[in-house]
Amino acid sequence: MKILVAIKRVVDHNVRIRVRPDGTGVETSGVRMSMNPFCKHAVEAAVQLSEAGQGDEIVIVSIGPKAANDVILTALAMGAHRGILIETDAELETLAIAKLLAKVVAEESPDLVLLGKQAVDDDSNHVGQMLAALTNRPQATFASVIKLVGQSLEVTREVDSGTETVSIPLPAIVTADLRLNTPRNAALPMVMKARSKPLAVRPAAEFGVGLAPRLIIEKISPPAERMAGKTVGSTSELAAYIASEISQMEAL
Amino acid sequence: MSTLIIADHDLGVLSPATARVIHAVAELGPIEVLVLGQDTTAVAAEAAKLAGVTKVIVAHSAGTADGDVQVIETLAPRYTYLVQSAGSVGKDRMPRLAARLDLMPVTDIVGILGPTRFTRPIYAGNALQTVTDNQPQHILTIRASAFRAAAGGNDSPIEAIDVPVISAAKLIAQHRTESNTPDLATAQIVVGGGVALGYSENFKLIEQLAKKLGAAIGATRAAVDAGYAPNDWQVGQTGKIIAPDLYIAIGISGALQHLAGIQGAKKIVAINSDPEAPLVKLADVALIGDLFEIIPQLIAELEKAGVNR
Numbered sequence A: 001m002k003i004l005v006a007i008k009r010v011v012d013h014n015v016r017i018r019v020r021p022d023g024t025g026v027e028t029s030g031v032r033m034s035m036n037p038f039c040k041h042a043v044e045a046a047v048q049l050s051e052a053g054q055g056d057e058i059v060i061v062s063i064g065p066k067a068a069n070d071v072i073l074t075a076l077a078m079g080a081h082r083g084i085l086i087e088t089d090a091e092l093e094t095l096a097i098a099k100l101l102a103k104v105v106a107e108e109s110p111d112l113v114l115l116g117k118q119a120v121d122d123d124s125n126h127v128g129q130m131l132a133a134l135t136n137r138p139q140a141t142f143a144s145v146i147k148l149v150g151q152s153l154e155v156t157r158e159v160d161s162g163t164e165t166v167s168i169p170l171p172a173i174v175t176a177d178l179r180l181n182t183p184r185n186a187a188l189p190m191v192m193k194a195r196s197k198p199l200a201v202r203p204a205a206e207f208g209v210g211l212a213p214r215l216i217i218e219k220i221s222p223p224a225e226r227m228a229g230k231t232v233g234s235t236s237e238l239a240a241y242i243a244s245e246i247s248q249m250e251a252l
Numbered sequence B: 001m002s003t004l005i006i007a008d009h010d011l012g013v014l015s016p017a018t019a020r021v022i023h024a025v026a027e028l029g030p031i032e033v034l035v036l037g038q039d040t041t042a043v044a045a046e047a048a049k050l051a052g053v054t055k056v057i058v059a060h061s062a063g064t065a066d067g068d069v070q071v072i073e074t075l076a077p078r079y080t081y082l083v084q085s086a087g088s089v090g091k092d093r094m095p096r097l098a099a100r101l102d103l104m105p106v107t108d109i110v111g112i113l114g115p116t117r118f119t120r121p122i123y124a125g126n127a128l129q130t131v132t133d134n135q136p137q138h139i140l141t142i143r144a145s146a147f148r149a150a151a152g153g154n155d156s157p158i159e160a161i162d163v164p165v166i167s168a169a170k171l172i173a174q175h176r177t178e179s180n181t182p183d184l185a186t187a188q189i190v191v192g193g194g195v196a197l198g199y200s201e202n203f204k205l206i207e208q209l210a211k212k213l214g215a216a217i218g219a220t221r222a223a224v225d226a227g228y229a230p231n232d233w234q235v236g237q238t239g240k241i242i243a244p245d246l247y248i249a250i251g252i253s254g255a256l257q258h259l260a261g262i263q264g265a266k267k268i269v270a271i272n273s274d275p276e277a278p279l280v281k282l283a284d285v286a287l288i289g290d291l292f293e294i295i296p297q298l299i300a301e302l303e304k305a306g307v308n309r
């Protein structure tokens, strides 16, 4: 089974972001960047399938600026074989990303495409589903377990009512949730080895896909601040507060 | 300019999210509701009662994304807006539908400023995006907790349609969390527990307090990862988004990914042994101390105060 994993470079999930005062966006210069956590789980899943003898080649693709090479190298160090950077400095919409990935799927013909379920910057949660539509493949999103059964995958998905298991024939698209696995930290020799693995850099324009945005982002604003609260000294004070909140609620 | 809302439902019951989605988009034009699934008679009847609905359409589906999207796609040309709540079903189906129709969706909407202007949170709710969508058709998902519910009392017609679908995916098992607590995403009161509970047995303390208050139960990712609580109780950037009148957070530090799920809470109470915990700083009222001592006392005090919901 050939596996393609799409990954994104984002502001590190531990960074407390700052909205630019002029409303044009979120400050990203001088901010620590790293691989989107969900994408890390997707890479780990591919490597584990490979280690179990169920995966052959693992190809990593990322779309972004030259610096996104970093996250591809991280994935190669985790055990992937080859990388593709689709280079663009533009902030592409998810639909454009999915269209570029569909071109890569057409070139590479992977049996399985793994992606993170969402990116922690725009929180969209679109690309896997869109790629599935564009390539006319079945999808299993929010995966917490992936099992290869013959020519199909059995994927357990985390949903609002609990979990559900779907069977999807290959070729297919799966998006990773956080409980799918624990991503490894690559050991130093693997990091060194990653540098000698093939990494192709290709300009986004080369793919002949319309990348113009469909939506107009008027502004980015900070969320409303909460009013500072107080500390109470005893459980009975807390109980009185809760009781009064509830009676106000019920009065409405 | 008409709107098709895809209903959310489970176990033959219409989700409270759908009434909120209906209310959210009421200004955008006449609303029809699509109920997809099996044995949905009761769901369709519930949807037909909601104010603002002009028709309910019922179609059979096997509950998979590729199959559901085929049904929605055949109906799509009749509508300007195709809308579902941003729950796990809407998140799964609507981007697939959007790509089929070559449209960029606007998802997780928390504010509707006009027919084509919307606000949505990004960066775990630490920033808000205002977007204009000038495409000929609009694919939207709505964060239900950000809106009030449509009223009842309506009696709109129900029409069954038959759309043949071919789904490559097959739903082979479902595991539900058995619980008689209210729906987490739309509950008025939520009691949340963190990894500090230490054992799944101890989570029963949270459940006892929740029962006393008629509250839904939430949990942090750390508590779910540790196996103390089921995944569908997770609140946050990657779990459920809640907006209760009162959120009581117990042994929860307040990581930004957790805060992402509770920004809509009107009042927040924190019980934590650490006065420096971010959630303590953010709370309207905090009590510093050991949760294992505080919760049983709190239940007893609430009992004394005659609180029982």
Ligand SMILES: Cc1cc2nc3c(=O)[nH]c(=O)nc-3n(C[C@H](O)[C@H](O)[C@H](O)COP(=O)(O)OP(=O)(O)OC[C@H]3O[C@@H](n4cnc5c(N)ncnc54)[C@H](O)[C@@H]3O)c2cc1C
Residues within 6 Å of the ligand: A013, A037, A038, A120, A178, B193, B194, B195, B196, B219, B220, B221, B222, B223, B234, B235, B236, B237, B238, B239, B250, B251, B252, B253, B254, B255, B256, B257, B258, B261, B271, B272, B273, B274, B277, B289, B290, B291, B292
């Ligand atoms: C990509 C990504 C997505 C994530 N998504 C989510 C999400 O959706 N939801 C979510 O919740 N998290 C999410 N997380 C995890 C998040 O970063 C935190 O790790 C998690 O919320 C911490 O959970 P916690 O508060 O239970 O644990 P901790 O941070 O360990 O906090 C435990 C708290 O309990 C207090 N405590 C300990 N003992 C006691 C006691 N006896 N009495 C009273 N207080 C006590 C401590 O002072 C501390 O404040 C995500 C992380 C990542 C990277």
